[in-house]
Amino acid sequence: MSQPTSPRTRLRPDQRRAQLLDLGVGLLATRSLDELTIDLLAEEAGISRGLLYHYFGNKHAFHEAVVRRAVDDLVEQTAPPAGGEPLDRLLASMSAYVDYVAANHEGYTSILKAAQGGNEALRGLYDEALASLTDRIFTEDAQGELIADTPAARMVVRAWAAMVEQLVLGWVEDPTTMTRDQLLATVTGSLPAVVSLG
Amino acid sequence: MSQPTSPRTRLRPDQRRAQLLDLGVGLLATRSLDELTIDLLAEEAGISRGLLYHYFGNKHAFHEAVVRRAVDDLVEQTAPPAGGEPLDRLLASMSAYVDYVAANHEGYTSILKAAQGGNEALRGLYDEALASLTDRIFTEDAQGELIADTPAARMVVRAWAAMVEQLVLGWVEDPTTMTRDQLLATVTGSLPAVVSLG
Numbered sequence: 001m002s003q004p005t006s007p008r009t010r011l012r013p014d015q016r017r018a019q020l021l022d023l024g025v026g027l028l029a030t031r032s033l034d035e036l037t038i039d040l041l042a043e044e045a046g047i048s049r050g051l052l053y054h055y056f057g058n059k060h061a062f063h064e065a066v067v068r069r070a071v072d073d074l075v076e077q078t079a080p081p082a083g084g085e086p087l088d089r090l091l092a093s094m095s096a097y098v099d100y101v102a103a104n105h106e107g108y109t110s111i112l113k114a115a116q117g118g119n120e121a122l123r124g125l126y127d128e129a130l131a132s133l134t135d136r137i138f139t140e141d142a143q144g145e146l147i148a149d150t151p152a153a154r155m156v157v158r159a160w161a162a163m164v165e166q167l168v169l170g171w172v173e174d175p176t177t178m179t180r181d182q183l184l185a186t187v188t189g190s191l192p193a194v195v196s197l198g
Numbered sequence: 199m200s201q202p203t204s205p206r207t208r209l210r211p212d213q214r215r216a217q218l219l220d221l222g223v224g225l226l227a228t229r230s231l232d233e234l235t236i237d238l239l240a241e242e243a244g245i246s247r248g249l250l251y252h253y254f255g256n257k258h259a260f261h262e263a264v265v266r267r268a269v270d271d272l273v274e275q276t277a278p279p280a281g282g283e284p285l286d287r288l289l290a291s292m293s294a295y296v297d298y299v300a301a302n303h304e305g306y307t308s309i310l311k312a313a314q315g316g317n318e319a320l321r322g323l324y325d326e327a328l329a330s331l332t333d334r335i336f337t338e339d340a341q342g343e344l345i346a347d348t349p350a351a352r353m354v355v356r357a358w359a360a361m362v363e364q365l366v367l368g369w370v371e372d373p374t375t376m377t378r379d380q381l382l383a384t385v386t387g388s389l390p391a392v393v394s395l396g
Contacts, residue, residue, distance in 0.1 A: 190388070
């Protein structure tokens with residue numbers, strides 16, 4: 001990384017692969033997994049299908065690599081800010097989640113469908129992401145200011161996450177039902193509210 | 199229905215079909231859809247596979263008929279009592295739902311998986327059931343004592359139902375996480391709590 005490089009010819013293989021994954025993730029935002037073909041990526045990247053197979057092996061491995069990258073992006077983009085009140089930090093995280101789902105709706109719903117529909121590799125990636133996002137609620141709130149870390153609270157947070165996903169997807173599909181602020185107040189405020197009921 | 203009939207020989211075809219469906223629903227309680235084969239039903243009913251094909255056409259139609267009957271049972275068994283406070287009636291309905299999921303766990307999860315996994319007929323039945331159960335929240339509370347009927351509340355109730363399903367399935371799979379009363383307090387109390395946040 002000591003000198004600027006030509007984007008087309010000077011990249012190392014791992015850098016080129018990462019660049020192609022970025023391109024794939026970008027294409028997935030507004031397309032379903034089924035539409036994200038090796039042909040499309042080859043055309044968009046201006047390289048041969050053969051070279052893509054060289055990097056990713058086959059279509060399934062390509063899809064897995066793209067989804068793994070998309071999941072990493074989601075977890076990273078929704079990380080709460082370092083400081084502040086627990087509920088404000090959760091609100092910031094939820095706000096970023098809403099933005100992510102809005103910007104990547106096609107890809108998000110197609111990954112969800114594939115994960116639920118028996119694609120074991122994508123199911124594993126989806127479950128990993130869900131575990132990261134819900135575990136983070138507890139690690140980010142290690143003092144238990146918002147919710148105490150108990151098996152019951154862990155189970156409720158998993159269920160709350162299902163509600164949040166459904167509500168945010170519903171809102172992105174029809175944003176006239178409530179304002180973005182109402183949505184954020186609902187998904188954020190519901191966490192302590194629901195956990196406190198048990 | 200004017201006289202008692204022998205259960206094996208005097209039933210009309212529609213009665214015999216209904217009886218076979220009852221048997222299928224009962225078998226599905228502790229088995230997945232995949233395990234609910236025409237062979238199994240034939241063996242349990244003591245009749246020929248040929249006769250079962252005569253009643254149901256093929257395995258998919260048989261599964262659809264059984265799931266339709268199971269869904270009708272679920273909606274009927276979880277109907278709230280006629281009188282009482284709205285929250286008490288919801289509690290009674292949720293209590294029946296918990297019992298239903300506990301008694302029919304294998305079949306319930308396999309129907310859910312099939313519906314999510316792209317079986318369009320079962321998806322349709324699942325969506326119908328979900329719509330019946332969530333619409334009923336509003337028709338049973340026509341005065342809006344518990345929640346006012348707005349597009350936002352409808353969307354939140356759909357998302358709340360996803361949380362309830364996830365939480366009840368999680369609890370049935372590991373009932374040590376909280377007491378049944380804690381579960382019921384959470385799923386019931388969360389409805390007005392979450393709707394009020396938006």
